[in-house]
Amino acid sequence: MDDIAELHKYKKILVTGTQRSGTTIVARIIASDLGYKYFDENAIGVSNVEKLQNLVKHDNIVIHCPAVSYKIHEFDGNDTAVVFVLRSKGDVLKSQKRIGWTGAREKRELKKYGASIGDCVYDVKLKFWREKQKSRVNGFEVQYESFASHPMFYSDRNGWANRQWRP
Numbered sequence: 001m002d003d004i005a006e007l008h009k010y011k012k013i014l015v016t017g018t019q020r021s022g023t024t025i026v027a028r029i030i031a032s033d034l035g036y037k038y039f040d041e042n043a044i045g046v047s048n049v050e051k052l053q054n055l056v057k058h059d060n061i062v063i064h065c066p067a068v069s070y071k072i073h074e075f076d077g078n079d080t081a082v083v084f085v086l087r088s089k090g091d092v093l094k095s096q097k098r099i100g101w102t103g104a105r106e107k108r109e110l111k112k113y114g115a116s117i118g119d120c121v122y123d124v125k126l127k128f129w130r131e132k133q134k135s136r137v138n139g140f141e142v143q144y145e146s147f148a149s150h151p152m153f154y155s156d157r158n159g160w161a162n163r164q165w166r167p
Contacts, residue, residue: 010081017085020095022144031062
């Protein structure tokens with residue numbers, strides 16, 4: 001992934017995107033390649049914006065935070081980059097179905113964006129990012145598949161648990 005070299009000039013990197021788009025492994029790869037400390041979304045309570053704001057006060061960190069992507073435009077400091085992970089809609093929806101990411105989870109996520117039940121979370125989050133957020137932050141879009149040649153990436157994830165990032 002070519003943009004990792006460009007990310008080294010930022011002291012704080014927030015990795016977000018739609019749920020099941022590969023944000024976990026992308027954030028871990030970026031942290032490892034830059035030598036930054038990694039925090040996954042559990043470190044901030046998954047959707048706790050206040051904890052994220054406190055964590056972002058530190059330098060040389062990569063924070064995995066897809067559940068707070070609706071607030072990501074509020075983190076617009078010159079030393080902060082926001083990486084939005086893109087993955088094919090079909091692959092994301094297949095992964096959501098595989099782990100049962102539907103129903104109440106989907107409704108909670110749609111509510112954050114003022115979207116209607118029945119809207120596709122993937123479409124809602126991507127549109128919100130591109131139309132309202134990307135231009136307000138140091139925003140980068142990266143393709144999940146562009147990390148496939150990285151040693152930390154595993155292409156065969158059949159039978160893996162939710163949030164599992166290595167065998």
